[in-house]
Amino acid sequence: MRVALFLMLLLMSLLSRGLVAAKVEPARIQIKEQTWWVGQQVPLTVQLRAPGSFSGAAVFSLPEIPRVVIIKRGSPVVSSEEIEGKTWFVQTHDFALFSQQSGTVTIPEFTVRFSHKDGFTGPVHDQSAQVPAAQVKIERPPGSSAQDFLVTTDSFKLKERWDPQPGATEQGAVFHRTISQEADQVTGMALAPPPEAVPAGVWLYLGQPTVSDKTERGAFIGTRVDTLTYQLQEAGTWTLPAIRYQWWDPEKKAFGSQTLPVVTFQVKATTTAEAEAPVVQSNNIVYVWGAVVLLVLGLIFWQWGRIVRLSARLKQRWNPPTRVAERKLLAGCRKNDARAVEAAWQEWQNSQATALVLSSDFQSALQELQRTLYGASSAHGWQGAKLAQAFRAYLCTKQEAASDRRHELPALNP
Template sequence: MKTCLKLFILFLMFSGTVWAEVEPVKVQVPETTAWIGQRVPFFVELRSAGSFAGAASFDLPQLPGSLLLNVGAPVMDTQIIEGQSWNLQVHEFALFSQKSGDLEIPKISVRFSRRDAFTGPAMEIQAEVPSWQVHIKRPPGTKSIPFLITTETLELSENWEPEPGPTQAGTIFKRTIVQQASGVSGMALVPAPVYAPDSVRVYSGQAETNDKLERGDFFGERRETLTYLLQKSGTVTLPEIRYVWWNPKTEQLQSLILPAVSLEVTPLSTVSMPGKIVSRYAWLWLLVLATGLVAIQWRRLAGWTTHFREFINPPQRSAARKLLQACRLHDAAIAEHAWSAWRNVQTTGFTPTAELSSSVLDLQRHLYGFKPTESWRGDSLAKAFSAQLDAASRHSRYTPVSILPLLNPGE
């Protein structure tokens, strides 16, 4: 009897030693080398001797110029580890980076609950996903492209409302651009540029992103609407928009182009009505005229006040001040709204610096990512934006530079 008891105690000690040696978390990285903008998949294994309880929680870090996403639902599996059967909960993640060189992914905190058997109380486990490194390569001939995606296929479509055609000053056109790419998250796709002549105001709305996982294949979609306000008459030409991406299979740059659009814009005209109708409604026009005369002085005063306010506080300066203030308060929603307002009043061909593009990408990832982060700090965006303003103040004239090079520069 004593011998059996000793053997049982030794068995428990041996089992405890085996369980202690098995790490609760393991990371698997199939590929440690990737192109800029290419999806880098990695997998996190959570281990339990019994069943899992509840959902796991990961504290994903914010990496400058990079996007880190949790993809899909976890997959359950079993594996023999140290001679015993363990239940596995495998979580898939995707990394997209716009920075070349060696990138270190720091340890990721994870919390989950597990049981020692299939029934009984659950124990909360707090662990860390081990850190790992990946080498990001920049494709040759792409140094002038601050934002580049890597995919084998990219589909591009656009829809106008109303359809482009002869129109009058003051008309508003809405242009919805949809990108669809394989192996790329919608948040990792390049934002639509806001190029337009000086006589056209362009407003960029908030992008809608959607990611799908079908039979192991990853598809991303980005949908955004540009609003064009035609301010002056004449012939207006909206320049073509070229989307360039790197094909990792052929190792070549490829592109798709949304063609340029020309519009004949006439001044606002007053349509004359037949004499009988005019005389019938003459009293109505007189009433409108009288009301206008009463209000004209007030409107003139209000107009002077508005012009004076815009003179001493231009929209560009106001938006910049709001953006910096939102960064100091770490308010992501206000910062994104202020950034859009500031971006919309920039000159044609404006291109942000790589640092500013990276910081804005971090902001958008926080707000619209597949699994948004819990916190955002505006320090890096404020620093990059201030540097952009300082650089602009040193140059009285800005020379537009396209962020997307030609496929055949020598031609």
């Protein structure tokens, strides 16, 4: 009787521990419950739990939310906790959310993949878990429009630099303008781009913006640097309007603004004398070109079979799926077709055999594409020049890296 009672108690204890272990959430999201402002950094954390030490880096499939950007901050912090006498390893990841929509913003459930051991040793187990959905309340400052792109910060710095300084000049002159923004507790991706409107006699070339985030003694600072090149095509007086940057100070609950002044160019016309030299054609040149054409046609007819086979091999070599996707993406950028570019980007990613390491400029251009497709603004106004430039730069960097690896191979017969 006592043996049966002991076995029953032991079985109940094991079942109880199994139920407790089953209740341990492998992934949990935490957001401070308060009302946040549009454009303000909303810190959130995701905690991962495992019965053993973590191995490798966790991969988050962050959701796409209209007019919302979520970025990961810093490196994870590893700790442990005791649950019913069992030690669980905890990995805490910090994120920041920036929303341009107000009201209750819902973060849908998303997937995280990570690896861990059983205790400190043993084989590594891959695990997939769902981060639960969460909500955050976003409030729009009074007096602001729902269509305004709002920056929320208590510290904003703005400066510009001209090379050369604007003034009286001649037709065809080129001026370079650099606009730098810096804001506390705001990612550089959330800072406003410069306006693209210019007078009819001025051409504007926008360079790829430099966007970065840095942490200094716990402070999170975002920066954005835009380079604008103006070419004065026509003579006359041309005026660039003032550029006003506005932000919302959550501490003072007031708007702040800073304005870059109006710039005026007095452009003087230049005269160019073009001397037209008579074109003299000689009969001998005509005969020579005719002989060259006949020779080329004869060679083509003689080697037609080889040319067809060579053409087929070259077509197969120079038109792999990767190259086809690259051309589609660049063609979509030239046509400013955001949806075609998105489809080509997905096709190109699927053709890659290794993980992608993208530059901050490339990531910024892709996020601008995502904000255009899934944000409140129309996709018809998207310009593909920035993404095309970043994509070409990435391809060049990738080719240089491959070339360096080939040069590093040892000689076969040293």
